[in-house]
Amino acid sequence: MADIEHHKYDVVVIGAGGAGLRAAIESRELGKTTAIISKSLFGKAHTVMAEGGIAASMGNVNSNDNWQVHFRDTMRGGKYLNDYRMAELHAKEAPDRVWELEEWGALFDRTPEGKISQRNFGGHEYPRLAHVGDRTGLELIRTLQQKVVQLQQQDKKLSGDYESRIKVFAECTITDILITGEGENRRVAGAFGYWRESGQFVLFETAAVVIATGGIGKSFKVTSNSWEYTGDGHALAMRAGGSLVNMEFVQFHPTGMVWPLSVKGILVTESVRGDGGILTNSEGRRFMFDYIPPVFEKQYAKTEEEADRWYTDPDNNKRPPELLPRDEVARAINTEVKAGRGSPHGGVFLDVSKRLPAEAIKAKLPSMWHQFKELADVDITLEAMEVGPTCHYVMGGVEVEPDTAAAVGVQGLFSAGEAAGGLHGSNRLGGNSLSDLLVFGRRAGMGAVAYLADLDAAGGRPAVNQADVDAAAAAALAPFGHDGGENPYTIQQDLQQLMNDLVGIIRTADEMQSALERLNALKARAATLSVPGGRAYNPGWHLALDLQNMLVVSECIAKSALAREESRGGHTRDDFPVMEPNWRSIVMICRLDGNDVEVVKQDLPWMRDELVTLFDVSELRKYMTEAEISRIPGKVA
Amino acid sequence: MSGVTTAPLDGGVSGEKRADIKARTFRTDRWWIQPAIVVAALLAFIVYSTWRAFENAYYFSEPLISPFYSPCLATSCVSGSSSWTPFGSWWVLSPALLILIFPLGFRMTCYYYRKTYYRAFWLSPPACAVSEPHKKYTGETRAPLILQNSHRYFFIAGLVFNVILTYDVLIAFRNGEGEWGHMSVGTLILAANATFLWLYSASCHTCRHVMGGRLKNFSKHPVRYKAWTYVSKLNAHHPRFAWISLVGVALTDLYVREVAIGAIPNLYFF
């Protein structure tokens, strides 16, 4: 086709959030020409929404912290379903990634000694989150954005062109990753997409693609995620022959706004609880004390008095149960509301006004104050917020090799950030997302560059197959081919409602069976939808294409969730309410077989000795089988 | 101020690829009220102060001197109002004209006043997102407006005047016969005037810069940081002090004039 714009890059990074930018910076610093593809404008990625901070065991506030403790917290939070190697790399490298941001101009809040200040967060044993008020994500994205600009300035000096070695393709969407070869030899050859602005097609000839497209939350009705979170990268990887892991684990953040309806789902940062906010039900009871699971009894306070002492003396008191991992808090809120003890708009109360003076609230939680004032007309320095669970994050994602972030099943494909799976196991700790982006974004960039070196040494890069390009173009134009079909917005709304109702925070086999049937019906409807208008900036068309991704990813979630017959982290089964040690070592892998989504079980690798011995055997017994416990060296029988 | 809303529309938001909207603004609020009030208030002050500067009389009534005429530097100053006359007798115009340039310059180059008169008088812009009537705009990049950068010198001159006016307050603790230890309504008025002028100067953006704003590291200069913090707090009220002190100067002058004419008595507390 004549109307396709051609580009040639060493590395193409899909996604311009924290992981994508970090990968691109690495690739460009290692000398490769790099394209960054962004669905939105540069600097608008969903990373800006991250509020609390970046988890990194720098030990600036409590010097007892180190990577081993962070590793332990991450594994514990993920209910030991995490890929241990990813958790290890993450805990070890996070501090360097944070310090590096300072070199690029980031301005974190400081300790009195002038170091980066760190705050408490759910599931983290020590104050660990580097932060800037409650807008840490914005600081991260802006710092990386400005680092990209700095690299472009360097390139301008050398070549006269800002974009000679790293270029941002803003408002551009990739619809297909082009592949050559079969089986073991499946290799990335290019990426195909369109400019949102004009509808013009773009072809990138590239041997290495990094998927850093974030999450899937837009498939749920109540979500803190933006429109971009349609699971594009997840679906791209599947269609390219990769696989997804842990897709049944969807994190519902316990505290989203519930009122007014138009903002339902918008996040209320966990820092509100970290800084003293308490959760109460309509009876005024601080109900979280009723929901401390046995595995956490050691770390959490049983009385309000002890919990309150912790804020000023954390070394000698146990933590308040409001700071339990997110899945526990979300389920507790869900139970309270279902039991009829909810707030007027179907949430519970989160109150910081009685705990901190107004000025402190405005200083520590400026954007929360702002958000409630402007969107809900609630002054959080005077009254309680109403909050309830909201779909926030998907633990599942592209299955990758931990060290290189290389996608399993396709050579030349890499993935990092929320789009990749494994690190967080069944549940992610707050603050581990931003550090994930940086640690594995960098590794994906390094992985891609190393892959190119091998490829070049072995004799060259694969070429794009013209037939694939034509097919990709035809598929992208398909929604224009039908007249009188349905509007994509209606199908999207039905999908969101369905996922929320049937594959949401509490799941049962019956409901998920019914969800799968209805997903099939939606797929059929989506195949014949129509979009009026032309190709230039046509959001209806864009949604029609995104919808294909949302549907396939939703099916993955439902099928994985149906197959996992236990409750763990971000996956709660009403019909299998218990966490089963037998399931701990099993992850769900989701692939495409032709057009069908198939889910298979796969064993998790066993932790290396020096890692497994970091834990108390008595704690591991609560999660692991006897056979597994017997593998631990030096364990007390 | 119908003159504002119907100003000739030569400029406007235009550009080949910009949305071809002819309306100067879609604002539905009464955005023209604020510039209208500013024009009225500043014009009133200009008319009053010009008249008073040229009136060349009724600016002194022992022990009160009008701020428009202090310091009075010519031999022609009414007796008792002046102790130093460097301009001697050759200056035959009103002695107010010798000094008013300094407070005038301070206010003309003040960042806050610049905002108000650029908006209200020059309509550049009349209000936010309301297009201005000018075809060309170069801001403060060239003469004469580049001279706005001299604000810091006028700031220093303003400080000198503040000292003089404070001295005027001190000597107003006397009675009509020059005996110390007395205080009148006029003393209070001069004191209030001087206070607001000090607050206006202290809250000035240049003052903020000089006190510590220019530093990169506050932590290495704790005293200047404190000063900067304090000035920053005042700076938030700079517009308020600008107006209060402006009206204050005029009212103080009016009071002295009425006392000097004998229209009202300057009542003594003790």
Next chain:
Amino acid sequence: MAHEAKFRVWRGDAGEGALKDYSVDVNEGEVVLDVIQRIQATQASDLAVRWNCKAGKCGSCSAEVNGRPRLMCMTRMNTFADDEVITVTPLRAFPTIRDLVTDVSFNYEKAREVTAFTPPEGLKPGEYRMQQEDVARSQEFRKCIECFLCQNTCHAIRDHEDNMTSFAGPRVLMRVAELEMHPLDVADRKHEAQEVLGLGYCNITKCCTEVCPEHIKITDNALIPLKERVVDVKYDPITWLGRKIRVRSDKD
């Protein structure tokens, strides 16, 4: 509590277009962006509008609502009377792409002209020490969500497209101020601010501050301090002399 609202939305591309009327349902607690999305979902699926987070954090949904530059997601419908006609236009200072979507590349191009953060040589990552009071000023400017409402409202470019070559606008100059106040930055951007980025075009009429959805005091805390710093090096013979005889330095 639903009522029917009257909307006039600018539709068109590459500059050509017109206001189009829509009648649309509005529910309690909604914002302008909800209504625009309802028009999109029910009446005009190809209505182009940019938005991302819908929580006032990303700065994508900038537009002009009844003539006021605003984030649509932060403009609550209950600030209007039920029978009020609400006019929504794209940002008027930038070229239109389609409907409410404008080409904001000007802002990104100007941002590239600012000398990047320059750390002192030899300072290793992890060794950065800065006091909270030293970073607080720049942190205020880093709250910027790059919605470009300030850029759009600044009359120096809004009313004078020809100035866009010589004037970078408040967002970009605030970035300069941010770096100039960064406690560890060693570069000097004062001449760049005046000569390359056109700080002199700013006549401090404060519309940037008025429209900032993050309530950053752009004029008072960034632009005026930057102007004062420029005066230090360009228009003030005393500080110039002070630097010559080394009683003052810019490094403190």
